[in-house]
Amino acid sequence: MFENADAYERFMGRWSxxxxxxxxxxxxxxxxxxxxxxxxxxxxxxxTIAEHCNTARIMxxxxxxxxxxxxxxxxxxxxxxxxxxxxARHLGFESASFDGALSLLAFNFIPDPGKAxxxxxxxxxxxxxxxxxxxxxxxxxxxxxxxxxxxxxIDPEAEKSDEKxxxxxxxxxxxxxxxxxxxxxxxxxxxxxxxxxxxxADYWEPFLLGQGPAGAYARRLDPDRLAxxxxxxxxxxxxxxxxxxxxxxxxxWAVRGVxxxxxx
Numbered sequence: 001m002f003e004n005a006d007a008y009e010r011f012m013g014r015w016s017x018x019x020x021x022x023x024x025x026x027x028x029x030x031x032x033x034x035x036x037x038x039x040x041x042x043x044x045x046x047x048t049i050a051e052h053c054n055t056a057r058i059m060x061x062x063x064x065x066x067x068x069x070x071x072x073x074x075x076x077x078x079x080x081x082x083x084x085x086x087x088a089r090h091l092g093f094e095s096a097s098f099d100g101a102l103s104l105l106a107f108n109f110i111p112d113p114g115k116a117x118x119x120x121x122x123x124x125x126x127x128x129x130x131x132x133x134x135x136x137x138x139x140x141x142x143x144x145x146x147x148x149x150x151x152x153x154i155d156p157e158a159e160k161s162d163e164k165x166x167x168x169x170x171x172x173x174x175x176x177x178x179x180x181x182x183x184x185x186x187x188x189x190x191x192x193x194x195x196x197x198x199x200x201a202d203y204w205e206p207f208l209l210g211q212g213p214a215g216a217y218a219r220r221l222d223p224d225r226l227a228x229x230x231x232x233x234x235x236x237x238x239x240x241x242x243x244x245x246x247x248x249x250x251x252x253w254a255v256r257g258v259x260x261x262x263x264x
Contacts, residue, residue: 005042005070007209015143015195016044016105019133019252022191023104024048026254027131032056033099038088038120038132039063039106043071043081049102050077059098061086062106088116096125103132105252108168117181124259130183131256133191137163138170140251143195147207147214150232155225161217174255183257191252200242204230 023045029035032055037046040060049058060083062068071083086092088103088110101120110116120130135141144163151158168174175188197203210219221229239246 004064004211005066007206007211007215008067009042009070011206011209011211011215012105013042013044015193015250016041017048018193018195019191019250020045020048020104021052022193023102023131023133023252023254024052026133026189026191027100027102027256028129029053029100029102029131030056030129034059034097036093036098036101036120036123037061038101038103038116039110040071040083041067041104041106043074043083045102045104046071046081046083047076050081056080058082059084059093061088061091063087089119091119091123093123095122098124098128100124100129101131105133105135107132107174108134108166113168113177114181117177121181121183121259126259126261128259129256130178130259131254132174133252133254134166134168134174135163136169136171136190136251136253137166139164140190140192140249142248142250143203144214146233146236146248150236151217151229153232154228158217161213163213166213169253171253174253178255178257181257182260184260186255186257188253188255191254192249193252194247194249196245196247198245200234200237200239200244203237203246203248204233 031053035056035058037060040062046058046060058081065085068083068085101124107113148162178186207218
């Protein structure tokens, strides 16, 4: 039932969990009240909020019913966190019904992020915080940057799929969206984390699960191309052996803003 959700967990779940605490601290989210998690995925951010804001009540929404089912099945805070399938661009909640809204590694995948932001602004009370974080795909997220640089080296056509072209992943782009969306006291900062990989397989095998643009690209390759990509990535990582542990850094751009008191 959870095949894709399990694959996402292997591919990006640990990154989401590692980033969630720093993002929560940056957001300035209130420790209590009703919080909306936009694009909640398998629940990493919602669970982090529930753990560190022990009187907050969190509603996670995601377009994937499978992710929602997975998050509900793994939920360690069923009394304070819940998940339901919904479109971020068309929220079925009353206006000013949340004290804040957060979105982790999801806003760049929403087809119309401006509309999603308008909906988040509508359902958050005046004075409430809305915050989001997106990977710096162009240079700061080394797991993906290494993959795409290697892919383009062996297949120049891969440049068209490179996640560096994703929206909202460059410095200042989230700020511009938040300001155009009518939020005030807008601030953007990088959040830096590091991830340890036990072996090269620990890094490589999640790409074979078809998750995200990188996984989709890897699945399209024939065996010879895939082997060439694997070898090029190994070369770029400069590992002495496949069983050698190694660390990769990652940077996300995070933005926060406040719904103005005079918003109508």
